[in-house]
Every structure is written in structure tokens, then in C-alpha cells.
Amino acid sequence: MDIINPSGKKTFSVETDFCGRPLKLEVNRVGFRTTSSVLVTYGDTVVLGSVVVGQKPVMQDFFPLSIDYEEKYYASGKISSSKFIKREGKPSDNAVLIGRLIDRPIRPLFPKGYRQEIQVVTTVLSMDPNFRPDVVAMIAASSALMNAGVPFDGPIAGLRIGRVNGEYKAFLTPEEREASDLDLVVAGKDSGITMVEAGANEVPEDVIIGGLEWGLKMIQPAIKLQNELREALGVEEKEYTLILPNEEAQAKVDAWFDGKLDEKFRTQNTILRDQMIKDLKEQMHADFIAEVTDEAAGVTADMTDEEKLAAKTAYYEANGKDDYSEAFELAVKHDVRKHIIEDGIRPDGRKLDEVRPLSSQVGILPRTHGSSLFTRGVTQAMNIVTLAPLSYGQLVDTMEVTDGIRRYMHHYNAPGYTVGECSRLGSPGRREIGHGYLAERALMPVLPSEEDFPYAIRSVTEIMSQNGSTSMAATCSSCLALMDAGVPLKRPVAGVAMGLMMDGDKPYVLTDLMDAEDFAGDMDFKVTGTTEGITALQMDMKVHGLPVSVLSEAIKKAHDGRMFIMNHMLSVLAGPRDHLSPYAPRIEKLMINPDKIGTVIGKGGETINKITAETGAEINIEENGLITVSAADNDKITKALDWIKSLVEEPEPGKIYKGKVVSIKDFGAFVNILPGIDGMLHISQISEKRLAKVTDALQVGDEINVRLDAIDDKGRLSLSMKGVDQKA
Secondary structure, X not given: OOXXXXXXXXXXXXXXXXXXXXXXXXXXOOOOOOOEEEEEXXXXXXXXXXXXXXXXXXXXXXOOEEEEEEOOHHHHOOOOOOOXXXXXXXXXXXXXXXXXXXXXXXXXXXXXXXXXXXXXXXXXEEOOOOOOOHHHHHHHHHHHHHOOOOOOOOOOEEEEEXXXXXXXXXXXXXXXXXXXXXXXXXXXEOOEEEEEEEEEEEEOXXXXXXXXXXXXXXXXXXXXXXXXXXXXXXXXXXXXXXXXXXXXXXXXXXXXXOOOOOHHHOOOOHHHHHHHHHHHHHHXXXXXXXXXXXXXXXXXXXXXXXXXXXXXXXXXXXXXXXXXXXXXXXXXXXXXXHHHHHXXXXXXXXXXXXXXXXXEEEOOOOOOOEEEEEXXXXXXXXXXXXXXXXXXXXXXXXXXXXOEEEOEEEEEEOOHHHHOOOOOOOOOOHHHHXXXXXXXXXXXXXXXXXXXXXXXXXXXXXXXXXXXXXXXXXXXXXXXXXXHOOOOOOOOOEEEEEEEEEEOOEEEEEEOOOHHHHHHOOEEEEEEEOOOOEEEEEEEEOOOOEOHHHHHHHHHHHHHHHHHHHHHHHHHOOOOOOOOOOOOOEEEEEEOOHHHHHHHHOHHHHHHHHHHHXXXXXXXXXXXXXXXXXXXXXXXXXXXXXXXXXXXOOOOOXXXXXXXXXXXXXXXXXXXXXXXXXXXXEHHHXXXXXXXXXXXOOOOOOEEEEEEEEEOOOXXXXXXXXXXXXXX
């Protein structure tokens, strides 16, 4: 049924097969006041992509594009499990990460100098539980931008790809995701790949490359469908103005700049180099101020030299200084790029495949459970690890996940002082959340299981200084701190940031990317992994798509850089320590029959509360029967464990038990030997002598030692006192 659209437009849709299901794009049904809106339906998942474009260019030095991903609990038939907040509010970390995932392949596809404010919102209205909705939201964002009349060089589409039984597959079910050794997101357009993100269980580089090829091929129907919708709607591009560098100013700066960034600027002392460039910029401004004519500046003969200089400076600042400053920054970028491509020389004098100087320490903080300081050039990351019982894991409550527990948490902080700037301190932004997640993902595949190491683990990276690739510094420092804390990692993990500059069809791959190269490059990507394979990957392109062959070369070259950094880390700490910090809580584990959990807990928690109160230990019980007991004092742990064992112990024939007579019959006595378990002590088994009555030897309440002789097929226990030492 068509909706009556106030503009008189009818609802319209296009549809195609996409990875085995119909993909439908529909317009003019909702969102009448937006610049553009598209409803995307895939299976039972429905996502609204909406775009609003500002009326005038914003006078600022960046592109004001915002892309948000909105989780709605109703989409999955949920009400938040929080006791206090039931409506959606601040986006979850998951929503922030997906918003970044959608943003990264889209942002570079707008022309440089475009300053119209654009807000893109993707809202999940209905969620098919059989697959994640994130790449459907990516298609919704791209399609809405395609129909908004903005200079977006799309469309793009993406796929989240797994590998089950050696076969690539998209839109995995939760069970398939659990079995997959790969979680790869590939986004691209018809001409190539624009963004890659992956988590993996130590897979070889060739597996990632194969996934890129497969993904680029599989997204093409979604790209064609978006083009089909745009053509059917007859979208016309709106007029816009690009705020570009002043060509005259650029020509003047280039002429002044030529040859001045000479050999003395090729230094590994990045701080010194930055100061030299800053001084060079000030010299340029001084030279240009000197060229200002007296007439233009309103200089008169009666002015002092200081007044004349002040007048010329004021005129220069009001008539071109900003243009010259922008042109200077662009000239520096062009110089960096030129020397790398033409001479193979990097700003700090390194070879293309050379890593900056490395130095690291572990155990640097006395009271923490594990700590490290990883330094690479000017980039420096301190990491602190804290261990706690499993009950301290984070409850994850999102549209997609119900009551999931996050046992390993990596948090990343990078205040303004790390780049020498004044900035307001506050909650972590999208960048901090994204960098922390990448480093967290890098270590997840090598963490020990809960059964082997029953701890919740919090790893916090405090960036101390920045000059490129802090997320990889966070990865390396967190690995060292985890090993310092005695966390038995399967294998150490190292990470390296790589850069790419294209000269025509020829790629120049840079190992260990620094800021100056990142700003002048065409792609930056980060790779983490062990000696066995890749654990995480992130690629962001600044060009409008790259072929898989180029990305393949970059991924393979990253291996050597990663291994170089790995060898450095192992020279500092060869592996996990064989002991925990004396300040870390001690935790012991016990596996019990899940059917016995109720016995340990007791009615209304009475039993477990009593154990906790009397022993001082903290007890955590998992649904699978794993019990962890933690305390600072080993004696408290032992006391609590013995108590729990007595509650769940299964009777064992031939074993001697200390029991209590609970009732007496003519034929014998019933004796309680374990909590909730009684056995029959026949009158003939009480004494070597013949007894006339049971009460001649026993009374209710007597504590005696008995041997369990047998358990019959109905579970009845036969006890005996014969030959059992009653004094033991």
C-alpha cells in the first residue's frame, strides 16, 4: 500500500538478490522532511538511512560530516535489562564502533574542500536475529547519500565475512560466528576496496587476502542496486562551493619553500623536526610581512620602526596569513610525499621498511598487578593490568546482546597533553573507543580460557606521547603488561602501523607509520598478530578505492615489521611470568555437577551467604558448574573450598566418613555422611559383638566414623562401623 507523501511522490522500491536473500531499497515511505531517506530491508532486518544537508557551507577547516548508528531495543524485541534506564540514551560502545565502521569508507569519497554540514543517521527499526545489522546500515547510509544530491563518489557497500570449515560466508548466524576463525568487514565500491576491519584467530595473511577478494566480488549487487535507485529517481546534484587553498598563495609559498626542507630536517628527533618546521613557518611569515608595501599597510613617515612593523603585521594577518599558513602545511605534505616516492627518504631519515627506535620496560608500577611502558620513537604507551574475580566482568546490554559478560576489557586514554595541546578532559570520544577496541581485539584470541585462568582482566593504556600509531603501541604495551601480570597468554601479540603512497599504479609501503607520513599518504593500516598469524586488522583508504593486489602487498610487508617489534618485546620479557603479583587476588576454581549448584546456593542464597560471611572469601558460580573462590588470604580460600566440596561431594564406596546419627530404627540407624545424603547402618554392622538393640550402642546425634561399603542400583547406601577406628 502506498503512503500519501506530501510532496506528491509515490513510494518506490528496487530489489535484488544479495548473498542469498532479497535486498530492498525503498523511498518516499517515511522521512518526508529529510534531504534523503531510504528504508533498507534484508531478511527481517529493516534500517532507515536518513540524510540532512545544511543550507550553507560551514566556515571551518574540516568537513562537518557526522554519521551515527542508532540501536533500538524494540528492533530485537527487547527491553533493556538495566534496572534504572529503559529508554535508549548515550550510544553503547558497540553503536559507536559501528558508526565509525560506516563513517570510514564514506568520508574520503567527498571532494576536498567540501564544507556543507551533513548528518547521516542509520536507525535499526527491526533486527533479524540470524545476522548482525551493521552492514545493512552501511548500505542504508550510502544509498541515502546517493539520493541526497551531494558530491558523494559512491555508492559503497560492505559485508561482514566469516570462515566456517574453510569456506567464506557472509551474514553468519550467532552459532556460525562462534565457530568462525575470522570476523572480516570489507567495504568498497565498484572500483576497489575503501575500508577493511578484521578480528581473527591467528589466521595466515593469505586467508585475509582471500576474504578481501571474495568480499569485493560479493558486494557488487548492492552497489548496482543503489545506482539503479538513483537513476530511477533522476537525482540531480545540488550546487556547492569548495573551500580550496588559494592558488596564488600556494604558488607563492611553493616558490619560497622550494629547497628549504633540506637534509637537516631528516632527523629521528621528531620533536626537534617539528620545532624546526614551526620556525621555518614563522620565517616565511616574517619574509612575507616584509614584502607588504607601506601604502597597503597605511604606513606613514612619522611612524617608528616598531609601529611600521605592527601596521604591516596587522595588514598581513587580515589579508592572507591564514591562506599562507594552509599553503605551507600543504607544501610540507607534498615535500614528504615527494622524497618518499622519488628518493625513498622518510621525514626522519628511515628506510621505507625501518621501524623507529624501540625501548620498553615492565613492572614499572609497584602496586599494580602488571604494568609496562612501550616506547617507539616519540610514541609512548603505558599499560596497567588489573585482575579480579570473574564476577567483576562487564555486563553487556545492547540491542544485539542480552546479558553477555565481557571478561577482558581494554580501555584507551589519550589526553591533549600527549600531543602538546590544551584540551578539556572528559569521557572517551569515538577515537578513544575505537583505538581501545582494536587493541582489545588483538589480544582476545590468545587469552587463556576462564577454566584455566578464572579472572576478569582490565587493561588500561595511558598514552603518554603521540606521533603516530598509538593503537599499535597500546597493543604492544598491553601484551607486555599482561605477561608481567602472569596472565598465561597462548602466544605474545605485536602490532605495527603501515602506510601506503600510490604513484600512479605503483605502491610505496611504509613500515611503522608516523604522523607526518599519515597526513601525506593514501592509506594507513594496522596489523596485529602472533608468530602463527593475524589477530586483528584495520585499513582506511584516503583514495577512492584500491585493488586487492595492492592491499595484498601491504599486508604481506607488514609481517616483517610485526616480527621485528615482537622480537624487541620478547627481549624485554620472554613470556608470561609464572607467578602473580602479591597484590593480585588469589583465585581457586572448582568444577561441580551443574545439578549441585542449588545445593551450594541454598534456599534464598542462605548457604552461599553463610560460607561467604564465615570464611571472608568471595564466591562466583557459573551456569556450567565452574565455581571460583577468591580472597587475599589462601587460608580463607581453602576453608571456603573445603566447605563447598563437602556440599557437592559424591559418596565413594570404600571411603571413611565422619557421620552423624539422624534416626534409629529397630533394624539399624540412618547416618548422615554428606550434606543431604544419608546411609543405612544395619545393626549387624555396628559392632563385632551381637547387639540386642541399636540404642545399646548408638543414640541420635552421636558422631561416628563409618565406611561406605556399597551403593545399590536404587542409590541406597550401606554403611559399616566394623574395623573402623572411632578415635580417628
